[in-house]
Amino acid sequence: MTLAAARHLGKSACALALLPIEDALSSPDAPNLPGTTDEHPNWRRRLPADAPSLFAREDVKARLSALDQARKEAK
Known part of the structure; x- marks a missing residue:
């Protein structure tokens, strides 16, 4: 996620x-991937x-900070 995307989110009405923490980290991995609990532990955070x-x-x-500032400006 870019700073511009965080600002855009913050300005939403x-x-x-x-x-999500994955977006704050700019993680390419989604928190939920199809599969069984043996193949992939769905909805478990895999943080570094x-x-x-x-x-x-x-x-x-x-x-x-960009998200926070945009939220303050949106009020």
Whole structure:
């Protein structure tokens, strides 16, 4: 996800805007892929690190900041 996409999401006319962690990370993997629990553990987060480490990343901070700023401007 780009900063522009995060800003666009933030400017949407809705009471609640959500940015999935996979999008904040710009992960190419979807959280749900077809398959059985033996083939692929559906709806289980496959993140590369723990939450504090992920949210400390500069690219993630930038996307979340862009979303936050756009939400404030949209009010």
